[in-house]
Amino acid sequence: MSNLIHATITIPEDIYTQARIVAAYNQTSFSQFVSNTLKNGINIQSASTTKDPFRLAGSLHLGVNRSIHRNEIYDDKLRKKMGY
Amino acid sequence: MKSMTINYAKKWGIDSNLLVYFLDADSKFHQPTITLFKDLLKHRTPTYTTQNNIIEAHRVLVSLYHIPQKIALENIVEIINSFNIHIVTPSSLTLNIYSNFCQLSKKNDLFDFYFASILVDNNIHHLFTNNTKDFAGLKKHLIVHSPF
Numbered sequence: 001m002s003n004l005i006h007a008t009i010t011i012p013e014d015i016y017t018q019a020r021i022v023a024a025y026n027q028t029s030f031s032q033f034v035s036n037t038l039k040n041g042i043n044i045q046s047a048s049t050t051k052d053p054f055r056l057a058g059s060l061h062l063g064v065n066r067s068i069h070r071n072e073i074y075d076d077k078l079r080k081k082m083g084y
Numbered sequence: 085m086k087s088m089t090i091n092y093a094k095k096w097g098i099d100s101n102l103l104v105y106f107l108d109a110d111s112k113f114h115q116p117t118i119t120l121f122k123d124l125l126k127h128r129t130p131t132y133t134t135q136n137n138i139i140e141a142h143r144v145l146v147s148l149y150h151i152p153q154k155i156a157l158e159n160i161v162e163i164i165n166s167f168n169i170h171i172v173t174p175s176s177l178t179l180n181i182y183s184n185f186c187q188l189s190k191k192n193d194l195f196d197f198y199f200a201s202i203l204v205d206n207n208i209h210h211l212f213t214n215n216t217k218d219f220a221g222l223k224k225h226l227i228v229h230s231p232f
Binding site for chain 1: 100101104105106107108109110111112113114118121125140143144145148149151159162163166167193194195196199214215218
């Protein structure tokens with residue numbers, strides 16, 4: 001495990017409160033929660049700077065050549081849900 | 085692209101269909117979508133979508149095009165992460181905005197109104213989509229542009 005340091009940071013009160021709640025919900029200490037969150041943030045940042053963002057561009061061959069409307073996505077499910 | 089001048093400094097919403105077209109090499113909308121994403125990167129445009137859009141794109145890939153659920157969701161999330169697209173969520177005010185939008189338009193594109201409400205609630209007033217007509221009644225609140 002890395003050496004631990006004591007750091008002072010300034011964050012908005014609502015973020016602090018939410019972070020305390022999430023840490024408690026996950027049964028972890030606030031310090032551990034902040035450390036993990038920062039670690040994840042660093043990993044995402046690192047990944048996003050090293051990976052080509054267009055890596056997945058054109059990775060599927062579906063042939064979607066029409067507009068897909070939102071109602072079309074939901075209506076079928078709603079019809080089934082409402083039984084008609 | 086159409087002649088409308090795009091202000092890339094603004095916060096722009098990204099509609100679900102663009103996520104699908106980004107992935108689909110065989111779509112006639114694929115290349116314009118790639119061009120758009122390149123422009124967004126070049127201008128460092130702050131981009132946003134909602135959790136609903138992720139589910140919608142997921143549903144299209146899985147239900148209409150039979151991509152396995154896991155792969156479909158991973159691909160969508162990877163686009164979101166790669167382009168640093170922020171995910172915005174509704175608040176207690178979203179329903180008020182939605183109610184207002186329903187009164188503004190004579191059309192019944194309720195899911196589009198709700199999507200627009202979430203964007204506007206998060207102070208996002210610009211949207212890239214293929215379905216500009218679906219938002220026609222909301223012009224005062226949401227500037228909509230199709231990259232196609």
